[in-house]
Amino acid sequence: xxxxAHILRDVRLEGWREKIVGRWSYRELAADPKWxxxxxxxxxxxxxxxxxxxxxxxxxxxxxxxYRFDPATERFECLETQQWADAYDVKIHRTILxxxxxxCLYFGTSLLHDMDCxxxxxxxxxxxxxxxxxxxxxxxxxxxxxxxxxxxxDWQRHLIYSFTYPAEAxxxxxxxxxxSELVAYIGNAILFAQPHNAVxxxxxxxxxxxxxxxxxxxxxxxxxxxxxxxxxxRAELTGxxxxxxxxxxxxxxxxxxxxxxxxxxxxxxxxxxQDLGFCDSMAYDGGRYLYAGTVAxxxxxxxxxxxxxxxxxxxxxxxxxxxxxxxxxxxxxxxGMHGRTQLIRWDTRSDKIELFSDLEDRSIGQRxxxxxxxxxxxxxxxxxxxxxxxxxxxxLWSVALD
Numbered sequence: 001x002x003x004x005a006h007i008l009r010d011v012r013l014e015g016w017r018e019k020i021v022g023r024w025s026y027r028e029l030a031a032d033p034k035w036x037x038x039x040x041x042x043x044x045x046x047x048x049x050x051x052x053x054x055x056x057x058x059x060x061x062x063x064x065x066x067y068r069f070d071p072a073t074e075r076f077e078c079l080e081t082q083q084w085a086d087a088y089d090v091k092i093h094r095t096i097l098x099x100x101x102x103x104c105l106y107f108g109t110s111l112l113h114d115m116d117c118x119x120x121x122x123x124x125x126x127x128x129x130x131x132x133x134x135x136x137x138x139x140x141x142x143x144x145x146x147x148x149x150x151x152x153x154d155w156q157r158h159l160i161y162s163f164t165y166p167a168e169a170x171x172x173x174x175x176x177x178x179x180s181e182l183v184a185y186i187g188n189a190i191l192f193a194q195p196h197n198a199v200x201x202x203x204x205x206x207x208x209x210x211x212x213x214x215x216x217x218x219x220x221x222x223x224x225x226x227x228x229x230x231x232x233x234r235a236e237l238t239g240x241x242x243x244x245x246x247x248x249x250x251x252x253x254x255x256x257x258x259x260x261x262x263x264x265x266x267x268x269x270x271x272x273x274q275d276l277g278f279c280d281s282m283a284y285d286g287g288r289y290l291y292a293g294t295v296a297x298x299x300x301x302x303x304x305x306x307x308x309x310x311x312x313x314x315x316x317x318x319x320x321x322x323x324x325x326x327x328x329x330x331x332x333x334x335x336g337m338h339g340r341t342q343l344i345r346w347d348t349r350s351d352k353i354e355l356f357s358d359l360e361d362r363s364i365g366q367r368x369x370x371x372x373x374x375x376x377x378x379x380x381x382x383x384x385x386x387x388x389x390x391x392x393x394x395x396l397w398s399v400a401l402d
Contacts (some may be wrong), residue, residue, distance in 0.1 A: 002400045005361040005368075008056075008067060008076050009393040011038025016390035026113050029061070036061045041394045042385030046096040047375040050103050051131055054375060054383050056396060057092025057107055065092050065109070066129065069396060071377065079129070084136055088113055088121035094150035094197050094373065101155060105129045108148025108162055115166070124148035126160060126173055126180075142171040142180035152198040152206060157232060161206050163194045170194075170208065172232065183230055184237055186210035191224055195279035196322050199290050201304045205229045207290060209279045210239060225276050227307065238307075244277035245311035247296045252311040257344065257355035272296075272320075281324035283331065285348065293321035293333055299344075299353075313353060315344050323374040323384065334371040334384055341368050343382070345401060359384075359399065368397055 011034055020029070029035050037060075044057030054069040056076075063085035068077040081089075089109040096107045109124045124147035128137040139160075142148070146164040153160055158175040161183065168187025173180040186208065187193045193211030200206050210228045212221055227240040245252075272278055272295040281293040289301045297316030302309050315321070319337035326332075326348070334343045336359075346353040360367045372387035382401070386394035 001356055003359050003361050004398045005364060005366055006069060006074060006396040006398065009038055009040055011393045013039060013391055038393050041372065041387035042396050043372050043387055044092045044094055044096045045373050045375045045383050045385040046098065047377045048098055048105065048131060049378065055096050055105060057096050059091035059387065061090050063089055084138060088117065089125060097151060097153045099155055103132065105131065106151065106153065106160060108151050110149055110165060111147040118145045121145065126162060139173065139178050140180060142173050143169065149194065150197045152200050154200045154204055157204060159232060161198065163198060168194050188213050193225055196281055199282045199284040201284060201290065202286065204233065205231050209243065225278055240307050242309060244279055244292055244294050244309060245298055245300050246275050246277055247298055247314055249311055252313050254313045254351055254353060256314045257353040280320060280322045283324040283326045285326050291324065291331055293324050295320055297321045297335060299333065315353060316342050318342055323371050325374055325376050327376045332374060332376055332382055334374050337370050339367040339369055341371050343399060
């Protein structure tokens with residue numbers, strides 16, 4: 001395994017534990033020049049087959065949100081989002097999607113500000129970028145004052161689904177009319193419910209997760225986070241009574257890739273202190289199954305014909321499992337926290353999952369603090385987006401396994 005860091009910015013950051021975490025407001029963070037310009041995360045990464053480039057969506061308080069990375073030259077190119085981003089468009093949080101019909105990339109913008117800014121903050125923008133012409137089109141703001149955590153696409157029906165934050169809902173935008181409408185509310189006042197990313201299957205069903213309302217009780221039920229699917233042709237929303245499996249669930253399809261013991265205590269520092277089966281990642285094989293990873297590091301699969309969920313194995317042992325992709329029948333996944341990141345590879349036609357731990361570029365002695373998303377190019381090289389490093393700017397990473 002060869003791991004390499006690709007550095008866009010390299011600002012050393014100070015004071016996170018001493019004075020910032022749990023103390024500063026967002027306004028204080030944005031007022032600090034080093035954090036404003038230097039604290040970046042590679043939140044979204046995608047391989048664009050037509051030009052064989054890696055497109056990187058950033059968390060960057062200064063609105064500099066999209067870059068193109070050339071694997072041949074190992075150089076970054078700024079794609080100038082600051083020409084249209086406003087002060088509240090500070091990240092492309094998840095999913096840059098390539099439309100095979102027009103060759104363009106689609107994404108949404110998300111936020112870090114608090115609710116007291118909402119009268120000035122118009123809402124997350126749904127954007128289209130043409131790589132060949134270096135041209136942006138802003139398709140609209142699907143949900144005024146709300147921002148877009150992730151999107152999913154139904155290219156056949158010319159639809160983009162947007163998952164909103166901080167109030168959790170799903171909107172759909174017709175790309176031909178550029179009109180948006182509410183599909184469903186999916187959250188409640190207690191639990192963060194939406195999947196880190198959602199998928200659309202071959203029959204046009206959008207798959208995601210929702211939270212029980214529980215308005216009549218003070219305690220969550222045994223399965224507070226559950227699956228849903230939605231079909232636009234009939235405006236049909238199906239809410240399942242089950243969600244994703246837990247770490248402690250014994251029944252699974254495969255053996256864990258390594259002796260793991262209990263799930264890492266690092267999750268205790270996040271909003272996911274309990275393993276409730278929160279969906280951290282989804283990937284679709286194009287056929288019968290979609291695969292999901294949970295914040296506790298569980299890999300599972302969902303039968304799109306029946307909605308049945310099967311636990312595959314416990315795979316990420318160091319906290320979070322937000323990155324997943326499938327290419328040529330091989331599933332890749334990554335996660336981890338505190339510099340203890342992990343990568344898995346599984347040929348879904350086999351019964352063996354490979355685990356690669358402690359990713360590090362030994363030439364510079366650096367490790368990714370966390371992994372947020374991954375992409376796999378046509379040569380099998382893996383690109384990892386690092387996020388939430390509180391000591392330096394995050395990097396883009398590449399991994400060659402063979």
